[in-house]
Amino acid sequence: MNKKEKLKIGIDLDDTLWEYQLVFLNFYNKKFKTNYSLKEFSVYSLEEFLNLSNEEVVSLLDEFGSHPGFMNLPLIEGAKETIHELKKKHELFFITARPPSRKELTQEFFLNHFGLKEKIYFLGGASSSNLKTKGEMGNFLGIDLMIDDHLTNLKSCLNYGIPSFLMDRPWNKEEEIKGIKRVKNWREILELIK
Ligand SMILES: [Mg+2]
Structure with missing residues (x-):
């Protein structure tokens, strides 16, 4: 791990701090009377997994965004405790690819669930101008370590020399890459950073 005492750590929101795909799948199954399970979710793309067009x-x-489930996404085990622990020593940057139209709602959700009033960085949002990838944003913010569930995001970070922890999820099993360490849970992350 980095020898620096105080690290700048970039942290993704959906499926890193709280369950997203799981709740979306429940919403989808109910709506279309299907029976998909999270375990089957072996590709990141919803288009590919559900065989749907981008539109x-x-x-x-969009519909899911105003569904009650969206405002009640369950936190991933250990996330809250670890964030509070890491905050004592490090600088945390919360970075999401959610559309900027979800900004207020996301900030409110974060405050309610973590009890922290943190700035959240939105990729492609007005304030971040044209920083479109996690790598670009991480580089701009001077991030030392990124935490995410999406391999593509972490590969873009690696292009800027930013190492990362990959949250082990069904949709990111396909590759093991040097500089991207697969982790099982938030407890493991805390141990590794210590
Ligand atoms: Mg994510």
Whole structure:
């Protein structure tokens, strides 16, 4: 691990701090009377997994955004405790690819669940101008370590020399890459950073 005492740590929101795909799948199953399980979710792309067009996915995600389940996404075990622990010593940056239209709602959700009023960075949002990838954003913020569940995001970080922890999820099993360490849970992350 980095020898620096105080690290700048970039942290993803959906499926890193709280369950997203799981709740979305429940919403989808109910709506279409299907029976998909999270374990089957072996590709990151909803289009590919559900065999839908991009327009259909965009419209479904839009509908999901005003669904009660969306405001009640369950936190991933250990996330809250670890964030509070890491905050004592390190600088945390919360970075999401959610659309900027979800900004207020996301900030409110974060405050309610973590009890912290943190700035959240939105990729492609007005304040981040044209920083579109996690790598670009991480580089801009001077991040030392990124935590995410999406391999593509972490590969873009690696392009800027930013190492990372990959949250082990069904959709990111396909590759093991040097500089991207697969982790099982938040407890393991805390141990590794210590
Ligand atoms: Mg994510």
